[in-house]
Amino acid sequence: xxxxxxxxxxxxxxxxxxxxxxxxxxxxxxxxxxxxxxxxxxxxxxxxxxxxxxxxxxxxxxxxxxxxxxxxxxxxxxxxxxxxxxxxxxxxxxxxxxxxxxxxxxxxxxxxxxxxxxxxxxxxxxxxxxxxxxxxxxxxxxxxxxxxxxxxxxxxxxxxxxxxxxxxxxxxxxxxxxxxxxxxxxxxxxxxxxxxx
Amino acid sequence: xxxxxxxxxxxxxxxxxxxxxxxxxxxxxxxxxxxxxxxxxxxxxxxxxxxxxxxxxxxxxxxxxxxxxxxxxxxxx
Numbered sequence: 396x397x398x399x400x401x402x403x404x405x406x407x408x409x410x411x412x413x414x415x416x417x418x419x420x421x422x423x424x425x426x427x428x429x430x431x432x433x434x435x436x437x438x439x440x441x442x443x444x445x446x447x448x449x450x451x452x453x454x455x456x457x458x459x460x461x462x463x464x465x466x467x468x469x470x471x472x473x474x475x476x477x478x479x480x481x482x483x484x485x486x487x488x489x490x491x492x493x494x495x496x497x498x499x500x501x502x503x504x505x506x507x508x509x510x511x512x513x514x515x516x517x518x519x520x521x522x523x524x525x526x527x528x529x530x531x532x533x534x535x536x537x538x539x540x541x542x543x544x545x546x547x548x549x550x551x552x553x554x555x556x557x558x559x560x561x562x563x564x565x566x567x568x569x570x571x572x573x574x575x576x577x578x579x580x581x582x583x584x585x586x587x588x589x590x591x592x
Numbered sequence: 593x594x595x596x597x598x599x600x601x602x603x604x605x606x607x608x609x610x611x612x613x614x615x616x617x618x619x620x621x622x623x624x625x626x627x628x629x630x631x632x633x634x635x636x637x638x639x640x641x642x643x644x645x646x647x648x649x650x651x652x653x654x655x656x657x658x659x660x661x662x663x664x665x666x667x668x669x
Contacts, residue, residue: 516665520645549641
């Protein structure tokens with residue numbers, strides 16, 4: 396039984412069959428994975444090398460008692476509280492281009508949810524022949540309408556305002572990061588179901 | 593259309609860049625990006641409906657009337 400009672404049989408069949416990669420389990424990845432699971436996705440590959448810190452709690456889908464835990468295992472625990480029957484592959488190492496290709500080789504869609512611009516660019520190049528949903532530009536507050544969804548080429552969708560780097564003056568905050576994460580999940584679902592973005 | 597540069601005549605191309613028509617003397621995508629001050633390593637470059645991956649792909653010749661879009665890669669996740 397899916398956690399999402401509002402799916403058609405056709406949608407349920409697709410979402411239970413596909414495998415979605417989530418590259419990064421921070422503000423984007425943890426929240427995006429939560430949305431994907433609530434939508435009905437059952438198979439995920441979760442990748443992140445980091446551990447949960449107190450500073451993450453302003454926006455990431457973790458809890459105070461998980462500080463110090465590996466993000467991917469903490470995220471897996473939280474996702475299984477929503478849907479115990481998930482099939483999760485956990486990658487706890489730092490991924491390079493070859494690692495990305497190996498970790499996500501069986502995925503139907505990969506959500507890019509890395510923090511650094513260099514890592515984002517690396518993943519886009521490494522997985523250029525796969526369907527990838529990425530995010531770029533989500534720092535600070537306000538300017539909700541500036542965050543948009545763009546199809547780029549045949550395989551890529553990008554979400555963001557393409558301007559707002561996360562910097563000392565524009566920190567990652569829950570509302571804007573959460574919006575981008577939800578929009579990534581929504582775009583991934585649309586790709587999987589063959590819907591308009 | 594032509595423009596003079598260092599005494600030489602250059603063919604000017606018109607491309608749709610970020611949704612607007614612009615004229616350029618560049619003959620490759622890489623030259624065009626340099627002309628516009630775009631850092632390829634921090635950008636996703638879409639040219640004629642394809643994402644260009646790697647430096648070699650950026651040497652693709654610019655074609656008159658083609659569409660080119662650049663998406664800046666921002667830090668943050």
